[in-house]
Amino acid sequence: YQYIDWARWYSWNPRTNGFTFEWQEDFNRPSMPSGWTFGDWRSPLGHSQHRSQNIVFKDGYAVLALTASSMETPSPNNVPAPGQDSNIGGSTCSQAGQDCRGTGCCADASLTCYAKDAGWAACMASCTPGIHPYDPPEYQTPWSCNVVGAGGGGSSSQP
Known part of the structure; x- marks a missing residue:
């Protein structure tokens, strides 16, 4: 499992030649944050297939279940806490x-x-x-x- 406790977005500001903080998501809700979407995708080299069913939100974390397709689909009840x-x-x-x-x-x-x-x-x-x-x-x-x-x-x- 990969546990992500926050995500920050910065934009590049050419006037200051630096980054400007825009927003932060702390994953404090048991569901997908507003404005976010799920998607399925294959890694660039084709080594893995990412499924939208393999992300859950638990205890202030976005949890990515890096699992084999034969394993149980993760849920907040079967994903261990960090x-x-x-x-x-x-x-x-x-x-x-x-x-x-x-x-x-x-x-x-x-x-x-x-x-x-x-x-x-x-x-x-x-x-x-x-x-x-x-x-x-x-x-x-x-x-x-x-x-x-x-x-x-x-x-x-x-x-």
């Missing part, structure tokens, strides 16, 4: 990029759930304790790299 683990492909383990503290396992068996601190853990192939330079600057706090749950897969550079 940050919650989802049951994709029959797995009860966390997907890469999700907080795996609650499951203690990763859907991709080659990954391991490593703790950063008491508030975050992620599925990664390996983990080195300390600051990870690829974390956004506001989140550059040390990783403990303690394995959460049963572990399995991955490797740690812990001493």
